[in-house]
Amino acid sequence: MAHYKTTNSKREQFQRYLENSGVLDTLTKMLVALYEEPEKPTSHHLGVATQENPEIELLCLELAEMKEKYEGTVEENKKLKAKLAQYEPPQEEKHAE
Template identity: 50%
Template sequence: MAHYRASESKREQFRRYLEKAGVLDSLTSVLVALYEETEKPNNALEFIKQNLGPGMDSAESESLRTELRELQQKHNLLLKENKELRNRLLQYEPAVEDGGAE
C-alpha cells in the first residue's frame, strides 16, 4: 500500500511539473484544435508536430523557409563559382611551374 502511495505522489509531482511548465495547456490546445478540424488530417501526429512547434506563427515559419531556400541557392552558386575559379587557376599554375624550372 505504501508503494502505491509513493508512485501516486510521484505522478502528482510530475503532473504539477507539466502544468507549471505549460505543457498540459499546450497539449490540450493542440488536441482541441485537432478535434475541431472539420476535415481530419491523414496524419494526426504530423498535425500535432506542426501545431505544437516552438510557437512561431505560419508567417514566420514561411519566412524562414524562404530564407533557407534563398541561402541554399546562394550556397550552390558560390560552390559553382568556386569550382570555376579553381579550374581557371589550374590552367595557369602548370605554366608557372614550367617557367620556374627553367
C-alpha cells in the first residue's frame, strides 16, 4: 500500500505543478479554440494529402513532365559535351610562372 500512496502523491504533485504553471489552462483554451473553429477538416488524417484533390493531381503530372524534360536535357548535354570534345584540342594545364 505504501507504493500506491507514493505513486498517487507524485501524481498529485505533478497535477498541481501543471495547474500552477498554467499548462492545463493553456491546453484547455487551445482545445476550445480548435473545437470552435468554423472550418473543420474533412479527413481524420490531419495534414495528409489525398489524391482526390485535383490540384495535387495536376502538380503530380507537372512534376512527372518536368522530370522527363530534365532527363532529356541531361542526355542532350552529355551528347553535346562529347561532340564538343571531338572538335576541341585537349586542354593543357597552364602553370603559373
